[in-house]
Amino acid sequence: DAKTTQPPSMDCAEGRAANLPCNHSTISGNEYVYWYRQIHSQGPQYIIHGLKNNETNEMASLIITEDRKSSTLILPHATLRDTAVYYCIVSPLKTSYDKVIFGPGTSLSVIP
Amino acid sequence: GAVVSQHPSWVICKSGTSVKIECRSLDFQATTMFWYRQFPKQSLMLMATSNEGSKATYEQGVEKDKFLINHASLTLSTLTVTSAHPEDSSFYICSGGRYGGTEAFFGQGTRLTVV
Numbered sequence: 001d002a003k004t005t006q007p008p009s010m011d012c013a014e015g016r017a018a019n020l021p022c023n024h025s026t027i028s029g030n031e032y033v034y035w036y037r038q039i040h041s042q043g044p045q046y047i048i049h050g051l052k053n054n055e056t057n058e059m060a061s062l063i064i065t066e067d068r069k070s071s072t073l074i075l076p077h078a079t080l081r082d083t084a085v086y087y088c089i090v091s092p093l094k095t096s097y098d099k100v101i102f103g104p105g106t107s108l109s110v111i112p
Numbered sequence: 113g114a115v116v117s118q119h120p121s122w123v124i125c126k127s128g129t130s131v132k133i134e135c136r137s138l139d140f141q142a143t144t145m146f147w148y149r150q151f152p153k154q155s156l157m158l159m160a161t162s163n164e165g166s167k168a169t170y171e172q173g174v175e176k177d178k179f180l181i182n183h184a185s186l187t188l189s190t191l192t193v194t195s196a197h198p199e200d201s202s203f204y205i206c207s208g209g210r211y212g213g214t215e216a217f218f219g220q221g222t223r224l225t226v227v
Contacts, residue, residue, distance in 0.1 A: 034215070043116075043205045043218030044156065087155075093214055097144045100207065100216045102156045 004088045009107040012082075018075040020106050022088030025069040030092050033064060033071045036100070037084040044087065044102075047073065051093075078110045114140045114210050118219035125196055125226055133191045133222045135206030141186035142208035146216075147179075150203040162189040162206075196226040 005023040012018040024033065034049040048055055048062045050071075055062045061074040075082050087105040094100070115138040125131045135145060143164045148156040160181055161169040168181035178200075180192040189208075193200055207218045 036216075038156075041203070041221065041223070043118075043207070043221045044216075046215040046217065049215065085155075094216065095209070095212070095214065097209075099146050099158055099161060101158060102148075104155050 006106040011109050012078045014112050018078040020073040020086050023070045024090045027090050031090050032093050034089040035073045036087045039084040080110050083110045114217040116217045116219040118222050122223040130194045135189045137187045137208050140210045145189040145208040147191050148205045198226045201226045
């Protein structure tokens, strides 16, 4: 799986959009960008994934650059409950039989 | 999304004893589940892959005789930490996914403290 680079930490004001960047310059054509998050003392939670088109669901939006070398996870209106570590993972499309390998992630603090 | 449940959520045990952690898939069948360990302020580290009806596959550096994994049914995988020591104190997390699905679902984790 391709390596990803994320800032170790970020702050965001409550109610504002949180934009979490991820660099994946060595991504291959068959690799997807996945985002998970882990709230303190809980198991990780799947957020979103995409290949090359921008994706949106009820939790977040994923913007992938045209060259696919970087992406941004957007939480449109951050709340205190969005404080968590966010993991950007690049890998071929996962099946239920594939393991998830986590990097250090970005610790997002949403500030009142 | 799918539901994965772990039990117990936390456990304190004495050094030298064994502890069993259960991981259940509540609304799907999981032929494969994964076990992770997480130390404070660190990321999740994959320990092993649990395969229903066969032996688990352990990651390099993980002692298979210390961390016993049993996956006897399609909805239950267990991790037993044998002869636990304080250095085994950690947050243990399991995961699984629906057949044909593309994302993983994680249990809420088990906080193990060995005293």
